[in-house]
Amino acid sequence: SPRIFSGIQPTGIIHLGNYLGAISQWKKRQDENENVILEIADLHSITLPQNPETLRQSILQMLATLLACGISPEKVLLFQQSMVSTHAELSWILGCVCTMPRLAHLPTFKEKSASLKDVPLGLYIYPILQAADILSYKATHVPVGEDQSQHIQLTQELAKMFNKRYGYCFPIPHAIVTDNVYARLKSLRDPAKKMSKSDPDPKSRISLLDKPEEVIIKIKKAVTDFTSEISYDPEHRPGVSNLLSIHSFMSSKSIDVICKEVQGLNTVSYKKLLADVIVAHLQPIQKEYYAFLSDEEYLHNILKHGAEEALAISTKTLDEVKEKLGLKYSA
Numbered sequence: 001s002p003r004i005f006s007g008i009q010p011t012g013i014i015h016l017g018n019y020l021g022a023i024s025q026w027k028k029r030q031d032e033n034e035n036v037i038l039e040i041a042d043l044h045s046i047t048l049p050q051n052p053e054t055l056r057q058s059i060l061q062m063l064a065t066l067l068a069c070g071i072s073p074e075k076v077l078l079f080q081q082s083m084v085s086t087h088a089e090l091s092w093i094l095g096c097v098c099t100m101p102r103l104a105h106l107p108t109f110k111e112k113s114a115s116l117k118d119v120p121l122g123l124y125i126y127p128i129l130q131a132a133d134i135l136s137y138k139a140t141h142v143p144v145g146e147d148q149s150q151h152i153q154l155t156q157e158l159a160k161m162f163n164k165r166y167g168y169c170f171p172i173p174h175a176i177v178t179d180n181v182y183a184r185l186k187s188l189r190d191p192a193k194k195m196s197k198s199d200p201d202p203k204s205r206i207s208l209l210d211k212p213e214e215v216i217i218k219i220k221k222a223v224t225d226f227t228s229e230i231s232y233d234p235e236h237r238p239g240v241s242n243l244l245s246i247h248s249f250m251s252s253k254s255i256d257v258i259c260k261e262v263q264g265l266n267t268v269s270y271k272k273l274l275a276d277v278i279v280a281h282l283q284p285i286q287k288e289y290y291a292f293l294s295d296e297e298y299l300h301n302i303l304k305h306g307a308e309e310a311l312a313i314s315t316k317t318l319d320e321v322k323e324k325l326g327l328k329y330s331a
């Protein structure tokens, strides 16, 4: 039966790209009672320097965010990556299977190392740790946004190479990327780019915790085009189409229905209407978020239980791997 695994870095406030592209997909599978495992990928966050106190807070904030978005620790195995030591160990082993040139061309590395004088090794081997995350649970499906698909492809290759060299151990995991625009939500300032946590301009994204006035300003300033009417055409009108996608998600209406409803509105009045829809959608999530965040004991408890369960599953895999490699006598 399918085993679903995914993860998110705790650093940076979640934006609508993460929410539509990833978290809501996870929630959907959770609600369909699938076997879902979710990780707060804090070891991935330290591939770039982090302030320890801020990182500590970010982890709990991410947990509170996931809960506020409807992820339930009763239905999903939810844990913090660094609390489960097996991932780093499997990552070493996979690093011995992977070649160096295979990592050099991955877009995340190229993008993030471009601006650095001294590139940390961790940034380079980051995708191997991600493969170890996925393979530790013998996951079959990995719901992610489009920017992660090359990492999943690497994971597939490593799984195949390992299986071939040492005997079958890992099912080949498949990326699940939604076939709509949610998989790659665009920057509000430049619809040619994806919405991203690392964009220096906060107006490029709407964060889950943005206040109503921030949402209104950001949508008002969102770059569209010179056509005043509202129509959906991702290729020729990426800006407006991006807004319509957000609208469709937030209102649970189809894009066709929305286009008919807003016929006759110009971009300025359409943006006002959309900002209201977003604010209404985010308000209950924000309320929940602050409630969860104030209960640190509850949050720590979730992480403690999650880590125990994750460690049990991943240790079984690691033992099997070690046995196949000749590092251990019997699984």
Ligand code: TYM
Residues within 6 Å of the ligand: 005, 006, 007, 008, 009, 010, 017, 018, 019, 020, 021, 022, 039, 041, 044, 129, 130, 133, 134, 142, 143, 144, 145, 146, 147, 148, 182, 183, 184, 185, 186, 194, 195, 196
């Ligand atoms: P991260 O934290 O950068 O992003 C979390 C998820 O959000 C998706 N996403 C988007 N989706 C649509 N439109 C966008 N503009 C957008 N921006 C981000 C990402 O694709 C991702 O699904 N390396 C991973 C975390 C990770 C992981 C894993 C994921 C660690 N181990 C194992 C899957 C499996 C990352 O940095 O995601």
